[in-house]
Amino acid sequence: MTFDELISLILDLKKNSGCKSINLNSNFVKKNDIYLSLSEDPKKNLEYLSIARSKGAKLIISSDRACKNRHSSIKYFPNLKNKLSEISNIFFDEPSKNLKVYGITGTNGKSSVSFFLHQILKESNLKAALLSSIKNKKKDVFFSELTTPDTFFLNQFFSNLCNENYKAAILEISSHGIHQKRIQGLDFNFGCFTNISRDHLDYHKSMKEYSRVKESFFLDNVFETCLINIDSSLGKKIKKISSNFYSISSKEKKADFFFDKNSVLHHDRKIYNLKNYSNSNFMQLNFAMAISLAIISKVKINLNKIKNILNPLGRFEKIEVFKGKYCVIDYAHSPAALETILNEINLSHNGDVISIFGCGGDRDKGKRKKMGEIAEKFSNELIITNDNPRWEDPLKIKTDIMKGIKKLSQTHFILDRKEAIEKGLNLLKFAKKDSVLLIAGKGHEDFQEIEGKKYSFSDRKIIHKSEDVNR
Structure with a gap:
C-alpha cells in the first residue's frame, strides 16, 4: 500500500463511515475510529489490536508485517511512525492554520508563562x-x-477549538514533544524560550543534546515572531536565528524587553511595574515574559484590567498555616528550580527554612546529589522523602541525594510523604516567626507513582486538611 492509497482509504472512512478520530492508544478507541498500532513488541501489538477491534475500530493500521493478513480491518504500512504528522494534518484539515498558536518552551516557567498569557489574552477579549x-x-x-x-x-x-470559534491556542512545548515529533506539521505563529538548565538527562543523555532539541523548535518552525530569554548562552544563540525574534533579559539593559531588579519591565520607552502581581521574583519574570509575548503578538495590554492575576496551582503557592508562618508548595524538581525558589524564600523571609523534597525514580540520577547540596545550602532543616519513585528503590534514591548532604543532624528521612509533610508542619509550628516550610517536587500533581501504579496523593490537600491550618 502506498502512502497516497493509505490517505485515500482514511479520508474515505472519514467521509462515508462516520470516522471522527484517529488514536495511538487502543484504550481510547471508540466505534468507527481508526487505530494506528506502533508497538514493536509482537505480543503487545496483538493485545492492542484485539482491544481496538473490541472497541469498534473501523480500520487498524500496523507497522508490524506479521499483522498483514490477520483480519480484513487490519492494514500493514511500513515506517508508519514517520508519517504520523502528515496523516494527522490531512485527516483534520490542518486546523492550526485557522488559529493564532503560541508555543512556550524552556526548562522552567512554561506553565506559568502560559497561564499568565492566557489570562492576558482573555482580558484583551481574545x-x-x-x-x-x-x-x-x-x-x-x-x-x-x-x-x-x-x-x-x-x-x-x-479542530474542536475552530468549531467553537476560538481565535488562539497556547501550548507548552516539552523537549520530549519536540524530539518525538509530536508537534511536527503544526502551524505556530508565536514562540517563547523561557530558560535552560539541567533536566531530562535520563532521556537526552547530555546537556548538549537537550539544548539542541530545544533550539530545534525555533529552527524547524516558521514564526511571525518569538520572545527569547537571552540570559543563557543558548538563549543568545536562539535569538540569532531570526531578526524577527525579540529578546528579554533581567541582566542586559539593551534587550528589547528588560526586567529590572525592582520588578519593572521596560520596553519601547514604556514601563510596566509588576511588583504587586506576585511575591516571587521568578513568577514576576514569568509574568513579564507573558506580557512581552502578548505585546509582540500585537495584543493591547492594560495592566489595570488584570489586577487579580492568578498563579497556576503548585507554582510558588504560598499558604499561611500558622500565624506568621508559611508553607510554599512548588513543582521545583530540577537543581535550578529548587535553587531559585529557596533563594527567593530566604530573601523574602527572616525565619527558618524547612525543606521537604525527593527525586523522581527512573529519571536523571545525576541531579540528585546536586539537589541535596542546594537544599542543604539554603535550608535550616531538611526532610528527604518519596517523590514519584516509580520502579526504583526509594532507599537508592535517598542514598543518591544524601551524597550531597553533610549536616546529617539537620536531615530527616521519612519515606512516607504524608508523614514527612506532617513532620514538616510540626517543625514549622515550633519554629520562629516568619519561617517557611517548602514542599517541593510535585506541585499541582494529585498522584504518587509507585511500582507502576498511580495512587491518589496531593501535597496541597494534606496542607489544607491539616487541623492546625490557620490556627
Missing part, C-alpha cells in the same frame, strides 16, 4: 484556549496528561 497538564476548572483551560500530547490529540484539540 477568545483563547490553554492546553495544560495542570488540572484547572477555569473556563477555556483544557487538560492533557502529557505536557505536549501526540499529533492526533493536538489536531483534534485544534
Whole structure:
C-alpha cells in the first residue's frame, strides 16, 4: 500500500463511515475510529489490536508485517511512525492554520508563562484556549496528561477549538514533544524560550543534546515572531536565528524587553511595574515574559484590567498555616528550580527554612546529589522523602541525594510523604516567626507513582486538611 492509497482509504472512512478520530492508544478507541498500532513488541501489538477491534475500530493500521493478513480491518504500512504528522494534518484539515498558536518552551516557567498569557489574552477579549497538564476548572483551560500530547490529540484539540470559534491556542512545548515529533506539521505563529538548565538527562543523555532539541523548535518552525530569554548562552544563540525574534533579559539593559531588579519591565520607552502581581521574583519574570509575548503578538495590554492575576496551582503557592508562618508548595524538581525558589524564600523571609523534597525514580540520577547540596545550602532543616519513585528503590534514591548532604543532624528521612509533610508542619509550628516550610517536587500533581501504579496523593490537600491550618 502506498502512502497516497493509505490517505485515500482514511479520508474515505472519514467521509462515508462516520470516522471522527484517529488514536495511538487502543484504550481510547471508540466505534468507527481508526487505530494506528506502533508497538514493536509482537505480543503487545496483538493485545492492542484485539482491544481496538473490541472497541469498534473501523480500520487498524500496523507497522508490524506479521499483522498483514490477520483480519480484513487490519492494514500493514511500513515506517508508519514517520508519517504520523502528515496523516494527522490531512485527516483534520490542518486546523492550526485557522488559529493564532503560541508555543512556550524552556526548562522552567512554561506553565506559568502560559497561564499568565492566557489570562492576558482573555482580558484583551481574545477568545483563547490553554492546553495544560495542570488540572484547572477555569473556563477555556483544557487538560492533557502529557505536557505536549501526540499529533492526533493536538489536531483534534485544534479542530474542536475552530468549531467553537476560538481565535488562539497556547501550548507548552516539552523537549520530549519536540524530539518525538509530536508537534511536527503544526502551524505556530508565536514562540517563547523561557530558560535552560539541567533536566531530562535520563532521556537526552547530555546537556548538549537537550539544548539542541530545544533550539530545534525555533529552527524547524516558521514564526511571525518569538520572545527569547537571552540570559543563557543558548538563549543568545536562539535569538540569532531570526531578526524577527525579540529578546528579554533581567541582566542586559539593551534587550528589547528588560526586567529590572525592582520588578519593572521596560520596553519601547514604556514601563510596566509588576511588583504587586506576585511575591516571587521568578513568577514576576514569568509574568513579564507573558506580557512581552502578548505585546509582540500585537495584543493591547492594560495592566489595570488584570489586577487579580492568578498563579497556576503548585507554582510558588504560598499558604499561611500558622500565624506568621508559611508553607510554599512548588513543582521545583530540577537543581535550578529548587535553587531559585529557596533563594527567593530566604530573601523574602527572616525565619527558618524547612525543606521537604525527593527525586523522581527512573529519571536523571545525576541531579540528585546536586539537589541535596542546594537544599542543604539554603535550608535550616531538611526532610528527604518519596517523590514519584516509580520502579526504583526509594532507599537508592535517598542514598543518591544524601551524597550531597553533610549536616546529617539537620536531615530527616521519612519515606512516607504524608508523614514527612506532617513532620514538616510540626517543625514549622515550633519554629520562629516568619519561617517557611517548602514542599517541593510535585506541585499541582494529585498522584504518587509507585511500582507502576498511580495512587491518589496531593501535597496541597494534606496542607489544607491539616487541623492546625490557620490556627
